[in-house]
Amino acid sequence: EDQVTQSPEALRLQEGESSSLNCSYTVSGLRGLFWYRQDPGKGPEFLFTLYSAGEEKEKERLKATLTKKESFLHITAPKPEDSATYLCAVQSGDKLIFGTGTRLQVFP
Amino acid sequence: GAVVSQHPSWVICKSGTSVKIECRSLDFQATTMFWYRQFPKQSLMLMATSNEGSKATYEQGVEKDKFLINHASLTLSTLTVTSAHPEDSSFYICSARDGQGGEKLFFGSGTQLSVL
Numbered sequence: 001e002d003q004v005t006q007s008p009e010a011l012r013l014q015e016g017e018s019s020s021l022n023c024s025y026t027v028s029g030l031r032g033l034f035w036y037r038q039d040p041g042k043g044p045e046f047l048f049t050l051y052s053a054g055e056e057k058e059k060e061r062l063k064a065t066l067t068k069k070e071s072f073l074h075i076t077a078p079k080p081e082d083s084a085t086y087l088c089a090v091q092s093g094d095k096l097i098f099g100t101g102t103r104l105q106v107f108p
Numbered sequence: 109g110a111v112v113s114q115h116p117s118w119v120i121c122k123s124g125t126s127v128k129i130e131c132r133s134l135d136f137q138a139t140t141m142f143w144y145r146q147f148p149k150q151s152l153m154l155m156a157t158s159n160e161g162s163k164a165t166y167e168q169g170v171e172k173d174k175f176l177i178n179h180a181s182l183t184l185s186t187l188t189v190t191s192a193h194p195e196d197s198s199f200y201i202c203s204a205r206d207g208q209g210g211e212k213l214f215f216g217s218g219t220q221l222s223v224l
Contacts, residue, residue: 034213043114043201043215044152087151094140096213100151 002027002092006099013078013106021073021102023088031091033071035064038085038101047073047086078106110136112204114216121192122224129187129219131202137182138204142213143175146199158185192223 005024013019025033032051036044048057050066057064061082063074073086085103089096111134121127131141139160144152156177157165164177174196176188185204189196201218 036215041199041218041220043112043203043218046212046214049212094157095142095154097154098151103149 002090002097004088004090004097004099006086006088006102008102009100010103011105013075013104015079015106015108016077018074018076018078020075021086021088021104023071023073023099024069025071025088025090025099026069027090027092027097029092031093033066034089034091034096035062035071035073036087036089038087040085044087075104078104080106080108082106110134110204110206110212110214112138112202112214112216114202114219116219117217118220118222120222120224123193124191126188126190127192127221129189129200129202129221131185131187131204131216133183133204133214136204136206138185138206139182140205141179141185142203142205143177143185143187144201144203146201146218148199152201155187189221192221194223197221197223 003026007022035047038044048064053068055066061076065072083106085101087101089098113132115130141158143155146152155170158177158179160179166172179185202216203213
């Protein structure tokens, strides 16, 4: 069964304190691993798609990496505006299967 | 990036009434749209896949007679929650895939439904 597990559930960081979010997955035939950011009461906002092990993508303070079993979202020197829930999803067939997310809070 | 517009953003209704939620792709044609449901502090759960011009495909455990989906055009899908009850209160989010074979899903801003 396709499954996505994210850890930690919640993360509190001081502004400037770098850290990483984990997404472990099992899927039959990975067609893509997606990272989204979701603010309270809003729909998810697309961040990255990764397709193969070893691939990396960056956007501002965020960097996503992918192995055969997991993906990491690295946050370098976060700012309070980076506070949000970060969702990981894998594509299974035509569908996206989401993890439960990591709620990130960055304090000034 | 592509824009998906969802309306309304929130709705309060009485138990037993029906509520319609609209999802529009504004600058692209979406042959496939997806409807998700999200409870507080939980992830998105896929309810159904909507294909333009054909019947929706519902996920296991989702009542198709309660959650009516119509995808009559390449830019519009609607979800109607029929005879809503308090347990239907949730955050409903639609998403669409660019009909040009794009892999990315673009999400609407969500609809918070509260059934009294």
